[in-house]
Amino acid sequence: MTSAIALKGVVKSFGPTQIIRGVDLDIRQGERHAIIGPNGAGKSTLFHLISGRYTLTGGSVHLKGEEISNLPPYEIYRKGLSRSFQVTNLFPQMSVFENVRCGLMWVKNYRYSFWHLVDRERDLNRRVMEVLEEIGLANRQHVPAGVLTYAEQRALEIGIAAAGGADVIMLDEPTAGMSHSETDQAISLIRKVTEGRTLVMVEHDMGVVFDLADRISVLVYGEIIATDTPENIRNNKAVQEAYLGAEAEHA
Numbered sequence: 001m002t003s004a005i006a007l008k009g010v011v012k013s014f015g016p017t018q019i020i021r022g023v024d025l026d027i028r029q030g031e032r033h034a035i036i037g038p039n040g041a042g043k044s045t046l047f048h049l050i051s052g053r054y055t056l057t058g059g060s061v062h063l064k065g066e067e068i069s070n071l072p073p074y075e076i077y078r079k080g081l082s083r084s085f086q087v088t089n090l091f092p093q094m095s096v097f098e099n100v101r102c103g104l105m106w107v108k109n110y111r112y113s114f115w116h117l118v119d120r121e122r123d124l125n126r127r128v129m130e131v132l133e134e135i136g137l138a139n140r141q142h143v144p145a146g147v148l149t150y151a152e153q154r155a156l157e158i159g160i161a162a163a164g165g166a167d168v169i170m171l172d173e174p175t176a177g178m179s180h181s182e183t184d185q186a187i188s189l190i191r192k193v194t195e196g197r198t199l200v201m202v203e204h205d206m207g208v209v210f211d212l213a214d215r216i217s218v219l220v221y222g223e224i225i226a227t228d229t230p231e232n233i234r235n236n237k238a239v240q241e242a243y244l245g246a247e248a249e250h251a
């Protein structure tokens with residue numbers, strides 16, 4: 001089967017410093033794949049390279065078999081890859097409803113349809129409500145996004161990332177800063193919105209990673225040292241030495 005995402009010899013340098021040092025990675029269609037690694041390993045940089053925010057210094061990136069290296073983010077998005085950001089990217093003054101609506105407007109069908117405008121409008125609004133029901137924020141639809149709780153804002157971001165119907169979804173630290181119960185809710189939400197799709201996530205919380213991921217890649221100093229199932233990663237000596245150690249025992 002064609003990979004959802006394939007990285008071949010990906011290199012990224014900032015000035016003279018090589019941050020990503022020749023990464024090969026195959027993310028299978030329909031899997032939940034976590035990228036873990038110590039601070040500064042290059043996880044966010046790798047995300048930015050896949051989603052088009054950074055240009056590659058070397059190598060190539062493929063989405064469902066099609067090369068997307070160095071395409072602008074909106075083109076990659078329209079080809080079916082959607083991502084959320086570590087830093088919140090909601091419009092705080094706009095209502096929850098409008099935030100989701102805005103996210104959906106980016107979907108090609110809506111943006112380029114001038115005909116049957118009223119039908120499209122109705123269809124768009126119906127889809128916004130479906131998303132809000134799915135993420136449990138239907139009763140908060142009129143509230144400005146800026147007054148939602150932190151966990152609600154993160155749920156909204158996840159909802160927006162998934163709303164456009166992209167079949168590959170990338171989440172950058174989706175549970176960062178959440179309490180235990182908020183994290184549990186976020187895990188269920190992520191499971192629900194990524195059902196039948198491919199999920200790639202960067203996550204520091206090993207509990208979340210071992211709960212959600214089908215496979216895990218470990219990035220250390222810009223190189224992937226292992227890609228495997230959670231169980232095999234937990235037992236991998238090189239991973240334990242380089243990174244996991246005590247964290248895995250407590251997961």
Ligand SMILES: Nc1ncnc2c1ncn2[C@@H]1O[C@H](COP(=O)(O)OP(=O)(O)OP(=O)(O)O)[C@@H](O)[C@H]1O
Pocket residue numbers: 014019037038039040041042043044045046
């Ligand atoms: N735009 C940039 N210009 C120069 N250096 C950068 C840039 N972005 C990241 N770096 C450097 O690249 C390295 C990897 O950073 P990155 O944020 O990708 O790591 P990370 O694994 O996501 O870390 P964390 O887990 O702390 O979020 C760091 O040393 C960082 O300082």
